Every structure is written in C-alpha cells, then in structure tokens.
Amino acid sequence: MDIAFGDWLNLALRWAHIVTGIAWIGSSFYFMWLDAHLEKPAEPREGVEGEIWMVHSGGFYQIHKIDVAPKKMPKTLHWFIWEATFTWITGALLLALVYYLGARVFMIDPEIAEIAPGVAVAIGIGAIAVAWFAYDALWASPLAKNRQGLANIVSLLALAGFAFGFSQFFSGRAAFIHTGALMGTIMAANVWRRIIPSQQGLVAAAKAGTTPDAQLGIRAKQRSVHNNYLTLPVIFTMISAHYPMTFGHNINWVILLALFAIGAVVRHSFNLRNKGRKGTGWVAIGASLVGFIVLIVTASLPKTGAGDAQNGPVAFAAVNNIVAKHCVSCHAKKPNREDFEEAPKGVMLETPAQIRQWAVKIRKQSVDTKVMPLGNETKMTMAERALLGRWIAQGAKIE
Ligand code: HEC
Structure with a gap:
C-alpha cells in the first residue's frame, strides 16, 4: 500500500x-x-x-x-x-x-x-x-x-x-x-x-x-x-x-x-x-x-544513573556509531527501508544535534526498555544500550 x-x-x-x-x-x-x-x-x-x-x-x-x-x-x-x-x-x-x-x-x-x-x-x-x-x-x-x-x-x-x-x-x-x-x-x-x-x-x-x-x-x-x-x-x-x-x-x-x-x-x-x-x-x-x-x-530499570556517570566519560563518536548502526535505517529524513517513507513519529537521528535533541526519548525507548530498535533486526546488545544510557546520564554532550 x-x-x-x-x-x-x-x-x-x-x-x-x-x-x-x-x-x-x-x-x-x-x-x-x-x-x-x-x-x-x-x-x-x-x-x-x-x-x-x-x-x-x-x-x-x-x-x-x-x-x-x-x-x-x-x-x-x-x-x-x-x-x-x-x-x-x-x-x-x-x-x-x-x-x-x-x-x-x-x-x-x-x-x-x-x-x-x-x-x-x-x-x-x-x-x-x-x-x-x-x-x-x-x-x-x-x-x-x-x-x-x-x-x-x-x-x-x-x-x-x-x-x-x-x-x-x-x-x-x-x-x-x-x-x-x-x-x-x-x-x-x-x-x-x-x-x-x-x-x-x-x-x-x-x-x-x-x-x-x-x-x-x-x-x-x-x-x-x-x-x-x-x-x-x-x-x-x-x-x-x-x-x-x-x-x-x-x-x-x-x-x-x-x-x-x-x-x-x-x-x-x-x-x-x-x-x-x-x-x-x-x-x-x-x-x-x-x-x-x-x-x-x-x-528493574538498568542502573544508568549517577553512579555510572562517573564511570569515565562516553565519547560521542561511540554513541553516533550505535545510532547509525541500529536506528538510522528508519529514523532518517529518507529512511532506507521500504516500510517507511518518512522518519517514524518525525524522529530523525542523523545529526549529532538531532541525537541530542531526542536523548530523553532514546533513553525511554532503547535503554530503560528494549522497545527500539523496533523488531531489533540489527541485534542491538545490552552493552550498547548501557553505553547510550551512560552518555545520557553524563548530560548527552555532543563534543
Ligand atoms: C525498523 C524501524 C525502526 C528502527 C530500526 C528504529 N525505530 Fe524508532 N521508531 C520506529 C517507529 C515505526 C516508531 C513509531 C512508533 C509508533 O508508532 O508509536 C518509532 C518511534 C521512535 C521514537 C519516538 C517514540 C515516541 O513515542 O515518541 C524514538 C525516540 C525512537 N523511535 C528511537 C529509536 C532509536 C534510539 C532507535 C535505535 C536504537 C530506533 N528508534 C530504531 C521505527 C524504528
């Protein structure tokens, strides 16, 4: 259709x-x-x-x-x-x-x-x-x-x-x-x-x-x-x-x-x-x-709070890689999949600023729960989720 x-x-x-x-x-x-x-x-x-x-x-x-x-x-x-x-x-x-x-x-x-x-x-x-x-x-x-x-x-x-x-x-x-x-x-x-x-x-x-x-x-x-x-x-x-x-x-x-x-x-x-x-x-x-x-x-929420924030800063490059691997096929201006013609719910995760903008929702969907990536075809791991969580806990910095 x-x-x-x-x-x-x-x-x-x-x-x-x-x-x-x-x-x-x-x-x-x-x-x-x-x-x-x-x-x-x-x-x-x-x-x-x-x-x-x-x-x-x-x-x-x-x-x-x-x-x-x-x-x-x-x-x-x-x-x-x-x-x-x-x-x-x-x-x-x-x-x-x-x-x-x-x-x-x-x-x-x-x-x-x-x-x-x-x-x-x-x-x-x-x-x-x-x-x-x-x-x-x-x-x-x-x-x-x-x-x-x-x-x-x-x-x-x-x-x-x-x-x-x-x-x-x-x-x-x-x-x-x-x-x-x-x-x-x-x-x-x-x-x-x-x-x-x-x-x-x-x-x-x-x-x-x-x-x-x-x-x-x-x-x-x-x-x-x-x-x-x-x-x-x-x-x-x-x-x-x-x-x-x-x-x-x-x-x-x-x-x-x-x-x-x-x-x-x-x-x-x-x-x-x-x-x-x-x-x-x-x-x-x-x-x-x-x-x-x-x-x-x-x-039961994963512990990605203050304790982990001190656990060494997470480099944004690592976050960017994870998002590119697991999210961007759908969450792009022009998704790279036939099921979607535009970014689902208007959530685009292609630039650092966009990733930062959605940080709180990313935590809800991919760290606190495993709702995203939808269907998890790319097999996102718990370690990757924890890393995203730590980055967000440290203030979601993009430099
Ligand atoms: C297979 C396609 C697909 C992939 C891959 C995917 N998403 Fe989504 N995402 C969707 C769809 C579809 C929706 C809209 C769901 C709905 O209708 O409620 C969505 C919604 C969202 C929302 C908005 C939720 C809301 O209710 O406001 C966020 C945030 C999000 N995704 C983050 C991510 C992150 C982070 C990743 C990677 C870890 C990811 N998504 C990977 C398809 C995908």
Whole structure:
C-alpha cells in the first residue's frame, strides 16, 4: 500500500474509532449513572419504576424508567447498537492496518519469538475468536448459573492466561493491544449476541402482550456488568502504546494485569458510590496496586544513573556509531527501508544535534526498555544500550 495513503487511512480509522468509542462508553456510563440515580416517582404512577430530573445545556429533562416493558410500544424506540458496532469495526480495521500489515515491524520481536508474520496474525485472530466462544460458553453454562464466583475466577484466570500467552509470542506492544482487542471483542459480542437479543425479546413480548422470559433479562444484565468492568482496562490497552515502561518491561503481562486490576477497582468503587455506599477500601487496594507497579518498574530499570556517570566519560563518536548502526535505517529524513517513507513519529537521528535533541526519548525507548530498535533486526546488545544510557546520564554532550 502507498505509505502516505496508509497514514491517512490510519488517521481516519483512529479518529472514527475514538469518536464511536466515546459514544459507546459514554452512553453506557450515562445509563449506569441514570439507573443509580433514579428516584421513586413523587406521585406514584402505574408502571413507572423511577424518575429523574436533570438540567443540561439549555434545558430541563425529566426521564421515567418503565417497569420491565411498556404496555404499548411507542412509535419510535431508540436502540444503542451502532456505537458498539462501529467501535468494533473501526478497531478491527485499525488492528489489521497497523499490526497485521506491519506484522514484521510491530508484532514480531525476534528476542521474544521468531515467528513468521502469517503465523503471528493467525495467533492473534485465532486467540480472540477462541476467547469469545469460550467465554460465551462458560457464561451460558450451568456453572455460571450455580457458581458465579467460580465462573468469575475461571474468567479472570483465562484472561491472565491470554495476556501471558500473547506476551510469549508478540512484541510487548502487540501483546497489550491484542489483550485489549480480545476484551473489546467480548464487549461488542456481548452487545450483539446477548444484550440486544434480550431487548428484542422484551419488545416482542410487550408487542404480543406476553410475559418476557426472565432468563433473557438476567443473562443480558450479567453481560452488561462484565462490560462495565472491562471498560477501563480496555481503554488502558488502547493508549498503552505511548508508555514503553509498561509494555517494554520483561514481565509486561504482570504490569498489564495489575493495571487492569486498578481499572476494575476504580470502576467498582464508582459503582458502590453510585449505589450510595462508600468504596474507600477499594481505593486503598487501587493505591497499593499503583505502588506495586511503580516498585517493580523502577526496581528493574538498568542502573544508568549517577553512579555510572562517573564511570569515565562516553565519547560521542561511540554513541553516533550505535545510532547509525541500529536506528538510522528508519529514523532518517529518507529512511532506507521500504516500510517507511518518512522518519517514524518525525524522529530523525542523523545529526549529532538531532541525537541530542531526542536523548530523553532514546533513553525511554532503547535503554530503560528494549522497545527500539523496533523488531531489533540489527541485534542491538545490552552493552550498547548501557553505553547510550551512560552518555545520557553524563548530560548527552555532543563534543
Ligand atoms: C525498523 C524501524 C525502526 C528502527 C530500526 C528504529 N525505530 Fe524508532 N521508531 C520506529 C517507529 C515505526 C516508531 C513509531 C512508533 C509508533 O508508532 O508509536 C518509532 C518511534 C521512535 C521514537 C519516538 C517514540 C515516541 O513515542 O515518541 C524514538 C525516540 C525512537 N523511535 C528511537 C529509536 C532509536 C534510539 C532507535 C535505535 C536504537 C530506533 N528508534 C530504531 C521505527 C524504528
């Protein structure tokens, strides 16, 4: 594909993905909030479960929640399905464009697993499909009905298993995005396969004047609760590519799971608060998890700090050689590779001044973590990374 066209397509898809994602998660947060704040109607009205008054922008709104289903269907009934659908479609296309078409650069890290691009793509798509069918079967089974706690534990262990598995095959970035895509797919499939069909069941029953199957409603509610807890973890995975200290870590899957736990805990404490209960204990758990992550990340950073700075000055010529060998094939005004038409992210490392300008980011990408060189085809060594780190610690001097 023409690279400039690919970039424009990337922008269009990402833009649409974020907008539809906001619409989806935003409306779902709004309805959660609404449900939690409904009050008994001031004057009891037949068939009305709760009501709420709100003021927003230029007007007042009064909303009633109907008990189960209306006796008579309104002329226009709004459904909420396109937000989830388009979020998923744009996300899947973006995943394919960035990671599957660029598998060699973005999915494969030869230090983790030397697999062929086709194999990487098959693992990615296959795992997501398996995860959905297994999850759906589990939560439709008698086990989930009778032993919900156990089903929760099995689901969480399976999620941890997938996160770990991805980290054994893919680059850190691709492992994180696949764990997110897996959860996002489960959320969207929950909407299509369980939540909307149950709403259709309610509507059909209301139209026919029969009692709707209670089981449909219960199952839909359960899936909605799952989606609710998945939202914050999924959103983290979508922004994770900006944070190499998370996905570039040796045990990146542990960090991912700890961050998921924080997201779910925050969600839980909000849910409790919406129900009028305090969730301070959960906030404490969240804070401890943050501490845990900071601790493992900082404890494992290579020691390129002040101690090493005294360890004899590093000559810039040595730094220049390393960058020329491992970075410039991509990070040049005119990259010397067919995958890139211009310097990725505008980072050019051809002149001493440019190398100095990017020193802090170079440390993040190539010293503190092994994210760059992407794919490490040139097999950059730890000694070379340490040398770059020392040069930066000594003030990144170019004379
Ligand atoms: C195979 C091509 C390739 C090689 C080789 C490579 N990079 Fe990169 N680099 C990229 C791409 C692609 C991106 C943009 C990643 C993204 O989209 O987030 C990038 C981004 C960066 C960024 C910006 C990160 C950010 O998020 O702002 C820095 C800094 C960087 N690389 C440094 C280096 C250094 C230092 C080396 C050599 C040790 C190197 N790169 C080698 C392809 C490469």
